[in-house]
Amino acid sequence: MIGILCAMREELEPILEEVEVKEVVEYGKNKFYLAKFDNKDLVLAYSKIGKVNSATTATIMIEKFKAKKILFSGVAGAIDEDLKIGDLIIATKTCQHDIDLTVFGYPYGYIPESEVYFECDKSLNSIAKSVAKKLNLKLKEGIIASGDQFIHSKEKKEWIKKTFNASAIEMEGGAVGCVCFTLNIPFFMLRAISDSAEEGAGIDFDEFLEESSKVSAKFLIEMLKEI
Numbered sequence: 017m018i019g020i021l022c023a024m025r026e027e028l029e030p031i032l033e034e035v036e037v038k039e040v041v042e043y044g045k046n047k048f049y050l051a052k053f054d055n056k057d058l059v060l061a062y063s064k065i066g067k068v069n070s071a072t073t074a075t076i077m078i079e080k081f082k083a084k085k086i087l088f089s090g091v092a093g094a095i096d097e098d099l100k101i102g103d104l105i106i107a108t109k110t111c112q113h114d115i116d117l118t119v120f121g122y123p124y125g126y127i128p129e130s131e132v133y134f135e136c137d138k139s140l141n142s143i144a145k146s147v148a149k150k151l152n153l154k155l156k157e158g159i160i161a162s163g164d165q166f167i168h169s170k171e172k173k174e175w176i177k178k179t180f181n182a183s184a185i186e187m188e189g190g191a192v193g194c195v196c197f198t199l200n201i202p203f204f205m206l207r208a209i210s211d212s213a214e215e216g217a218g219i220d221f222d223e224f225l226e227e228s229s230k231v232s233a234k235f236l237i238e239m240l241k242e243i
């Protein structure tokens with residue numbers, strides 16, 4: 017069973033259109049779509065935005081629906097200069113930029129007995145890179161930082177870049193990475209850029225959410241054929 021997770025309806029819908037949905041199970045105030053694609057069993061859902069919602073949904077996919085891998089698809093704000101709207105990025109690792117226990121001498125993003133960074137699965141990342149090569153698509157690899165904030169300020173974005181060496185920003189990857197690390201489940205994070213995470217990002221996000229969601233969904237579907 018492969019878990020396909022998104023945060024928003026707009027991110028999941030273009031994936032659902034490509035798979036054969038067999039059953040819809042309502043659980044935990046959410047809908048889980050049990051589907052087949054290329055003879056593979058999938059469980060798909062969108063969690064709603066944010067770290068708690070995405071961690072809850074990832075946990076349900078793993079514990080209730082027995083997902084053996086989690087693949088995330090969606091949109092992100094760009095941190096690196098070379099990332100433009102519609103560009104694809106996969107995470108090498110994810111982190112949570114809004115964790116601050118620095119008063120106790122810990123680095124930003126660190127919780128005692130946990131980790132700052134959660135590694136993404138190297139073999140899924142290498143499948144993504146070979147799919148990109150085959151399709152002649154640009155695919156960046158880098159750290160993706162998450163927090164329960166929509167970033168729309170150059171100053172905040174620069175702080176996240178400097179503190180976590182992140183290339184892109186969103187609101188779920190660090191949480192899902194933490195769940196998958198805890199439960200020993202391979203985790204893959206794919207995003208297409210929807211905005212610059214600077215002033216005006218909210219307007220770009222609204223304009224490009226659907227288009228960039230489709231870019232990410234289309235790539236994920238191509239990748240699923242190779243898994």
Ligand code: ADE
Pocket residue numbers: 091092093094165166167168185186187210211212213214217221
């Ligand atoms: N997801 C897409 N764009 C984002 C941004 N600027 N901040 C946080 N999450 C995002």
